[in-house]
Amino acid sequence: MQLSARLLVLSLILLLGACASVDNKKEWSAQRYYEEAKTALDNRDYESAIRYYEELKTAYPYGHHAEQADLDIIYAYYKGDEPESAIAAADNFIKQHPRHPNVDYAYYLRGLASFSLGENFLNKTFNQDPTQRDPSHLRRSFNYFMELVRKFPNSKYRADALQRMKYLLNSLARYEIHVARFYMEREAYLAAANRAKYVVEHYQDTPAVAEALDIMSRAYGHMGRYDLADDARRVLQLNFPDYHTPQAKP
Numbered sequence: 237m238q239l240s241a242r243l244l245v246l247s248l249i250l251l252l253g254a255c256a257s258v259d260n261k262k263e264w265s266a267q268r269y270y271e272e273a274k275t276a277l278d279n280r281d282y283e284s285a286i287r288y289y290e291e292l293k294t295a296y297p298y299g300h301h302a303e304q305a306d307l308d309i310i311y312a313y314y315k316g317d318e319p320e321s322a323i324a325a326a327d328n329f330i331k332q333h334p335r336h337p338n339v340d341y342a343y344y345l346r347g348l349a350s351f352s353l354g355e356n357f358l359n360k361t362f363n364q365d366p367t368q369r370d371p372s373h374l375r376r377s378f379n380y381f382m383e384l385v386r387k388f389p390n391s392k393y394r395a396d397a398l399q400r401m402k403y404l405l406n407s408l409a410r411y412e413i414h415v416a417r418f419y420m421e422r423e424a425y426l427a428a429a430n431r432a433k434y435v436v437e438h439y440q441d442t443p444a445v446a447e448a449l450d451i452m453s454r455a456y457g458h459m460g461r462y463d464l465a466d467d468a469r470r471v472l473q474l475n476f477p478d479y480h481t482p483q484a485k486p
Contacts, residue, residue, distance in 0.1 A: 266292060266301035277308065282316030285309075307338060310345045314352075322349035343384040344393040350377035351400055371411050378404040409435050409444035416451045429455035446476040454481075 264272075273288035289305040289312065296302050306329050313322035326346035333339055353373040381397040381404075388394065412435045419428035428451055435448035449472035456465035472479060 264295070266296040266299060269295065270301045270305065273305065273308065273312075277312055277315075280315070282312045285312045286316065303333060303336070306332065307336070307342060310342060310349075314345055314349045317352075319349040319353050322346070340384060340388040340391040340393060343380065343388065344391070344397065347377055347380035347384060347397060347400065350380055351404070353377070371408060374404050374408050374411070378408070405439055406442050406444070409439035409442040409448075412439070413444045413447050413451070416448070416455075420451060420455065423458070425455040425458045429459070446472060446479045447482070449476070450479065450481050 269288055269292035273285045273292065276282070276285035276288060286309060289309040292305045293302050306325070310322050310325045310329060313319070313325055323346050326342045326349070329336070329342040330339060330346075333342075336342075350373060353376075378401055381401045384391060384397050385394055385401070391397075412431050416428045416431035416435075419425070419431065432448040432451040432455065435442070435444050436452070439445065449468050452468040453465045453472065456462070456468060
């Protein structure tokens, strides 16, 4: 058989195989789609799981399996490193099923997806000019978890959400300190003092407050505002008597 004829036969075989696969899927029940998706999810084949969930929702748009697919696909997107898709899917589930018994899980996954974006932001920020980056992912994640805690005080995800909120507040405060240090190194003392003051005013319960007061004192001193510098130093010594100014990097 000539090569071209062999290729033609092979193409026909593949085409028939594909058609058979499509025809077989036409016979699939909603339960079969869901089981295939769940198996893929358990095997960490998130791309296949998402595909099966989408096919299930197309073939059977109503009913328990479709509703559960709407919830499970959020997790598949999150674990598949598609956080924005996970957030969009969670928003859709919350809108479509506001009284679902597990809707708090959608709120929680939405927070987790945004949390992962926030961690990526922090990893990049501390290796680059921080003033060129926007910490909105951190704030968005905090707000998502806050909404979960507020709306579902008895949710089993509440404790973890609170821990992550604490971490996010600390991260936001550390980000502002990082920016303030950046300005101090460049002798932009007013900008440094303002960023440090923001930490004192908005992140009072975070460890970053001590360094914020220190930066304020030093920045105001460089500006000749000795009254403000003394006030900041006095508050620092009163609340953090063991604090020592970090050594500048060479």
